[in-house]
Amino acid sequence: xxxxxxxxxxxxxxxxxxxxxxxxxxxxxxxxxxxxxxxxxxxxxxxxxxxxxxxxxxxxxxxxxxxxxxxxxxxxxxxxxxxxxxxxxxxxxxxxxxxxxxxxxxxxxxxxxxxxxxxxxxxxxxxxxxxxxxxxxxxxxxxxxxxxxxxxxxxxxxxxxxxxxxxxxxxxxxxxxxxxxxxxxxxxxxxxxxxxxxxxxxxxxxxxxxxxxxxxxxxxxxxxxxxxxxxxxxxxxxxxxxxxxxxxxxxxxxxxxxxxxxxxxxxxxxxxxxxxxxxxxxxxxxxxxxxxxxxxxxxxxxxxxxxxxxxxxxxxxxxxxxxxxxxxxxxxxxxxxxxxxxxxxxxxxxxxxxxxxxxxxxxxxxxxxxxxxxxxxxxxxxxxxxxxxxxxxxxxxxxxxxxxxxxxxxxxxxxxxxxxxxxxxxxxxxxxxxxxxxxxxxxxxxx
Numbered sequence: 387x388x389x390x391x392x393x394x395x396x397x398x399x400x401x402x403x404x405x406x407x408x409x410x411x412x413x414x415x416x417x418x419x420x421x422x423x424x425x426x427x428x429x430x431x432x433x434x435x436x437x438x439x440x441x442x443x444x445x446x447x448x449x450x451x452x453x454x455x456x457x458x459x460x461x462x463x464x465x466x467x468x469x470x471x472x473x474x475x476x477x478x479x480x481x482x483x484x485x486x487x488x489x490x491x492x493x494x495x496x497x498x499x500x501x502x503x504x505x506x507x508x509x510x511x512x513x514x515x516x517x518x519x520x521x522x523x524x525x526x527x528x529x530x531x532x533x534x535x536x537x538x539x540x541x542x543x544x545x546x547x548x549x550x551x552x553x554x555x556x557x558x559x560x561x562x563x564x565x566x567x568x569x570x571x572x573x574x575x576x577x578x579x580x581x582x583x584x585x586x587x588x589x590x591x592x593x594x595x596x597x598x599x600x601x602x603x604x605x606x607x608x609x610x611x612x613x614x615x616x617x618x619x620x621x622x623x624x625x626x627x628x629x630x631x632x633x634x635x636x637x638x639x640x641x642x643x644x645x646x647x648x649x650x651x652x653x654x655x656x657x658x659x660x661x662x663x664x665x666x667x668x669x670x671x672x673x674x675x676x677x678x679x680x681x682x683x684x685x686x687x688x689x690x691x692x693x694x695x696x697x698x699x700x701x702x703x704x705x706x707x708x709x710x711x712x713x714x715x716x717x718x719x720x721x722x723x724x725x726x727x728x729x730x731x732x733x734x735x736x737x738x739x740x741x742x743x744x745x746x747x748x749x750x751x752x753x754x755x756x757x758x759x760x761x762x763x764x765x766x767x768x769x770x771x772x773x774x775x776x777x778x779x780x781x782x783x784x785x786x787x788x789x790x791x792x793x794x795x796x797x798x799x800x801x802x803x804x805x806x807x808x809x810x811x812x813x814x815x816x817x818x819x820x821x822x823x824x825x826x827x828x829x830x831x832x833x
Contacts, residue, residue: 407455407502407513408495408498408513410495411495411498411499411502411513412455414495414496414498414499415455415458415499415502415503416447416451416454416455417447417499418468418472418499418500418503419454419455419458419468419503420443420444420446420447420450420454421443421471421472421475422467422468422471422472422475423435423438423439423443423446423454423468424443425471426467426471430464430467431464432457432461432464434453434456434457435450435453435454435457438450438453438454458503465503465505468503469503469504469505472500472503472504473504476500479496479497479500480500480504483497483500483501483504483506483509483512484504484506488501488512494515497512498512498513498515501513645795645796645797646797648711648796648797648800649797649798649799649800651710651711652710652711652797652799652800652801653799654710655710655711656709656710697824697827698824698826698827698830699827700827700830700831702823702827703803703823703827703828703831704749704831706801706803706821706823707745707749707751707803708749709801710801711752711800711801712749712751712752712801712802712803713751713752713753713754713796713800713801713802713803714745714751714752714753714754714803714805715754715756715789715792715793715802715803715804715805715815715820716738716742716753716754716755716756716804716805716806716828717756717785717786717789717804717805717806717807717808717811717825718735718738718755718756718757718758718785719731719734719757719758719785720785720806720807720808720811720825721738721805721806721825721828721829722734722735722737722738724807724825724826724829725825725829735757735768738755739755739770739771739774739776740771741832742755742771742773742774742832743771743772743773743774744832745831745832746772746773746774747772747773752775753773753774753775754774754775754776754777754792755774755775755776755777756777756778756779756785756788756789756792757776757777757778757779757785758778758779758784758785759778759779759780759781759783759785777792786808786810786811786814789804789806789811789815790811790814790815790818793814793815793818793819793820794818796819796820798819801821802815802819802820802821803820803821803822803823804820804821804822804823805823805824805825805827805828806822806824806825807824807825807826
């Protein structure tokens with residue numbers, strides 16, 4: 387679209403280009419400005435271009451191209467001066483553009499760039515036509531390149547097919563030769579195997595005769611040695627059985643004594659605690675007091691049940707740990723992965739053991755923390771915190787099995803609390819007499 391803004395007839399200064407200047411035309415325009423740049427004094431240059439006055443033409447076009455294009459578009463006086471320099475350098479092309487008939491043999495990009503600088507009447511059409519001509523030339527060049535590439539690919543395909551056919555024929559000949567050679571080798575192999583079998587049969591016959599002679603010579607010696615070894619083996623088995631029986635008796639007594647002593651301490655602590663809690667003088671119980679009934683002002687069983695603590699209340703854990711000789715067994719990774727699974731395993735262990743140490747100091751209960759040894763890439767160098775026993779399961783044994791072994795090792799009647807969310811672990815320890823507690827309850831108590 388061309389707009390006029392008050393120019394006289396034949397004057398193209400009022401015409402406006404409504405699209406970006408084509409790249410090819412822009413490069414020629416910058417070159418024209420760069421060539422005419424050197425013929426102007428510093429005072430004749432726009433302020434933004436004076437810093438490039440001493441640059442060489444090629445360096446000026448490279449670094450000041452955008453600034454020169456902008457000045458040419460916005461500064462009519464500068465454009466007029468560049469146009470005068472261009473008329474001096476290209477009088478024939480300038481005269482042809484002024485007359486409205488550009489040379490047919492001239493490069494469309496040169497014509498468009500000159501028209502953009504000189505701004506004769508109809509210069510917008512020349513610039514637009516040059517852009518379209520450049521696009522057509524680019525399209526034709528791309529089409530020509532595509533056809534050349536397609537032809538090259540066709541030639542490569544034909545050559546590849548020829549090579550494939552020749553390679554296939556060569557491989558077929560080689561395969562037939564290899565097949566004939568394999569058949570010949572197979573016949574030779576069968577003959578060799580037949581000779582080997584005959585030789586093995588003869589060798590077995592000779593070896594059998596030698597073994598018979600050797601067995602006859604060593605029969606009595608072998609019988610005597612066999613009898614001696616049998617007697618020694620029986621004697622060793624008897625001694626080992628006797629030692630195992632003695633050791634089992636000693637260890638059994640030691641373990642049973644420890645279990646009985648621990649249970650006795652538990653009962654004594656419970657009795658003393660009960661005596662301290664009750665602190666009642668001795669009284670005689672009346673038969674009427676044994677009848678179950680609700681007296682005025684006393685709570686009913688329903689009232690007592692309503693005051694029971696929730697299974698998720700951390701106060702339950704405090705009550706359990708307050709029992710005499712209480713033993714808290716913690717499923718380590720089950721608790722840490724419930725509370726802070728995003729932390730590395732090493733930091734999970736350190737955080738949990740630090741909290742358990744504080745809990746042991748507060749309650750005085752025995753605390754054992756069990757970790758699964760299968761989770762470890764190497765042995766752990768760990769100093770157990772004060773008041774906490776740290777155990778890792780052996781290879782082939784899970785932490786759940788180790789917890790059940792710890793519970794079974796305790797004497798019946800001792801309060802044992804197991805902190806784990808694993809349903810299988812909770813059910814197993816409950817059947818063994820321990821009290822399972824959810825990991826979330828322990829986490830609440832620790833926090």
